[in-house]
Every structure is written in C-alpha cells, then in structure tokens.
Amino acid sequence: MSVLLWLRNDLRLADNPALQRAANLAQSNNLPLIIAFIEDAPNPSAKKTFTLPTVASPQWGNVSQGLKLGGASRWWLHHSLASFEKSVHALGQTLLLAQGNPVEHLLAWVATYGVRHVVTSYGVEPHHKNQVQALEKALAQYSGGAVWLETVPPNYWLPLDAIHNNQGGVFKVYSPFYKKVLTQLPGIEVLPAPTQLPPPPQGLQAAALAQLQLLPARPWDSVMTQWWQPGEVGAQKRTTNFLAEACGAYHTERDRPDHTGTSRLSPHLHFGEISPRQIVRAMVDAGLLAWPIEKPTKGAEHFFKEVMWREFAGYVLHHFPHTDWAPFRPEFSEFPFVTDTEALQRWREGQTGYPIVDAGMRELWATGWMHNRVRMIVASFLVKHLQQDWRHGAEWFWDTLVDADLASNSLGWQWSAGCGVDAAPYFRVFNPILQGKKFDPLGDYVRRWVPELAKLPADWIHEPWMAPPLTLYQAGMTLGDAYPAPMVDHPTARKKALAAFAQLRGTAPADERALSRDA
C-alpha cells in the first residue's frame, strides 16, 4: 500500500500544501510515498490547426490530453522538473515521470503499488478540473471507494470560491475585486520545505526526464539559458533580488522595457516554483509591506496589485471557464476579424515596421518572455491595427512564452481586444510611436532587439520612416530594405479599427451618424 502525490504545476518543496498533505498521510500511516508528474501533451509535433471559432467550443483543449505546451514552456518545464527532481533526490525520494493520459497512468500505478490515497494539486484550467473529475470517477469504478482522492487548491493565494460582490455574485471588474480582497486577506503563514520525506515504494521504476523529450530538437535555447534559471532556487533568487533592488521604484520602472524594473517572476509562478503567498510573505519580511497592509509605498503597492491581477485572472477563469479561448462578451463572436496570414506572420516575426512592436516580438522569440508594457502594445497592434482575432495572438503567446498561463494569457488578450471582463474600451488604440517615445525614450530597448535600427538617433528610432534621408544614410540603412516600412499607416488603421469596433457596439461611428442625419 502507498500514498500517491500527483503533482501539477507545483514544482517546489516549500509552502506546498499538496506535498505536505501527502507526506503527512504517508508518514502517519507508515506508507511509502509516490511523487508523480505526468506531462499530458504527448504529441507536441502535431501542428495545431487554427480555425476561426464561431461558437464557444473547446477547440484548443482536449479533456484527456490537456493543452499542447509550446516549445518555450516545454523547455522551462524540463529544467523545472530537473531542479525539482534534484530536490526530492536529496530527500531520498524519486520523481515518477510519465507522458500521456494522466488517468490511465494513475490507474496503472494505483494497481501496481496498491495506492490507497491520491493527493493532487490542480489548476483553474478547465482541462485540469476535467481530469480530476475523470480520475475521481475512474477510481470509484476501479476500487468501489477504497481509494481516496484528495484535492488541494491551485497555486493562488486567495480562496477563489469565497470572493463575492455585495449581491453574492462574481466580480467582473478588477478594482472592486481588489477592494474586496483587501477586506478579507488570507494569512501569510508559509509551510517550510520538508527536511525529510517518506521513501518511495520498493522497486519503483521512474523514467528518466530525457524520455519526456521536452527539450528542443534544434538547440535554439542558448539565449534562454543565459536569461533564466528555472526551478525553486531560481525563483527564490529572483524574488530576493527583485525585492532588494527594484520593488521600491516598481510603480514607475515597471513601465520601462529598456530597464529591468519588473520582477520576471511569471514563469516561476506559473510552474509553481514559488507560491504567491511566499511572495507576499517575502515582501513583509523584507520590510516592504506592513502586515496587515497599511500605508504601503507606491512601489510595493503596485507590485502587490500585480500579484493580485494574477489572482484575478485565476478567479475569472475559475468562474467563467469558457473564457479560456472564447470571448467573455459573446457579441464578439460576430466581430469581422481580418484573415491575413501574411500580416499575422509579419507580426510574429517582428517585421511590422513599428520598432517598439518588432522589438517586443523579437524579445519574445529570443527569450520566451516579453515586457508587460510591450505585451499591451503588440496585442493592441494585432487586434486593433491589423484587426486580427485575438486568439491568433493568444496562440502565438502560448507557443512562445515561458510563462504561458491559460488564465493570465486569456485575460490579457481579452482585455486588449475589449471582449473580456474589465476590458479596455473599444476606442483605446495604443499608438505604437507614442508608446515607444514614452516608455523607451532613448530607444535602448529597440536597439537591443532590432539591431538594424541601432545607429538611428533617439529622435527617429520609433518612427524611422520620418527620419531625414541623410540621417537614414548615416545610420547605414534603407527603409524597406534593412528594415521594413510600416505595414499599416497608424492614423488610417486607427480609424478603421474604431469604425469596426463601433459597429460591433451597435452604433455607427460619429461621421456616419452625421451623414445619415443629414440624409
């Protein structure tokens, strides 16, 4: 007999309720403990075909297999698993790895090792919930109730089921949600990392991590390796570093992609290498946040609010599971999206001709990450300037981000497209030139990621097509050759977007109203 911990994205020792619960169960019953992780997307090479969904349907999801992970996420997962495996080895444990349908694997292990108790931590993702349900049913059928399944809440700080507005409903706007959260904050007691674990069963045969084939076939990951340290140790380092160096100025520096003013904790959080509770606790321990919260500094307050945005994303997906790949506001299913694969490809490759957009897209491709300010800019560009379905953008982010997270990704894209909860008003169109000048005033960010433009002076770097010919010549470039001319004209694209979005609202744009009135 034994206890089985089915770990999801909770790849840490410290403050891990699922791990603690499973370890306690095994210890108190004097049973061995199996720690398992199942990579549930067995066919990563199969190309996801993208078809425009007209109705809300789980086109991208698959109940038994989960979502196919993108290459960047797979890379991160490999290293995160390697790090976690090392941690449990040091405690005399083994990480049981498998790939494929989780329910099948789990049932097989239950039979082989006489498992009496399964503990699992799952996420807010619909396929996670479906898998837990399927497992529950399968275990009941198999054992007639002899095997217990226990679930532990996902890696969020807040109790997502216990936050309601005054009408008892679900919040659909962030700020009142946040206000309410401040009145019912959970505790910041964190569980220490275990110093010992019950041993695995005799004869447990664990597959090697390499067999999961998570690493890329072609070695494109050299930049990634310089940029990131996946795993619990890396997550702790990042946190300590950020809180000591950057949190104080976070409220202004977070908007500067040319600086390192953000925490870059998103991938660590996604894979559960750190819990949001640990982050809040670390803020308190570092003296950045009084507990209970009182008169926080601007920097600490804004960072705390960002962590709460992540909670809000989980909350929204938990309560509105269809918003993973379908718009929260159903009328957006009727939106006249433009289908233009060539334009989409230029956006993906960072060849739009708008330097701040291209810098962001290339940063994403190289590092698996993009600065949040720039994410908003490139998203607005795809959705408003190019009028493409936001799901094209969400899918590309899903494939390329190391922090690809269903809840946050969907929330962010739906915010940009104006079709989600607390969405940006339809008329909010980012001007990529102004945004560049505001948030990358010297052009350093553009220079780093768009080397063709490196020699352009700051005055022109965000609109090279306006530069005098002599300046372009001195910078050693020809527009349309070394660097593309802008693929759309900003004022024109803006007007077209406004017209399309206004139509969706059921009201004609202002000039059309005037025309019809005159007629």
Place this chain on the structure above:
DNA sequence: TGAAATGTTGGGGCG
C-alpha cells in the same frame, strides 16, 4: 494599464 480632437486661457508681438 490612451489618443486625438476640440475648447480655453493667457502672454507677447504687432499695428
């Protein structure tokens, strides 16, 4: 967690 258009104000140049 916008941007552009439109409106208002006030100082200075100038006849």
Place this chain on the structure above:
DNA sequence: ACGCCCCAACATTTC
C-alpha cells in the same frame, strides 16, 4: 493704450 492675432500650454470632450 488697445485690439487683434498667434500659439503654446493646459483642460475637456470624444472616439
């Protein structure tokens, strides 16, 4: 001295 125009600079409204 005065009115007029121009136009920053800022505020408000609109998309």
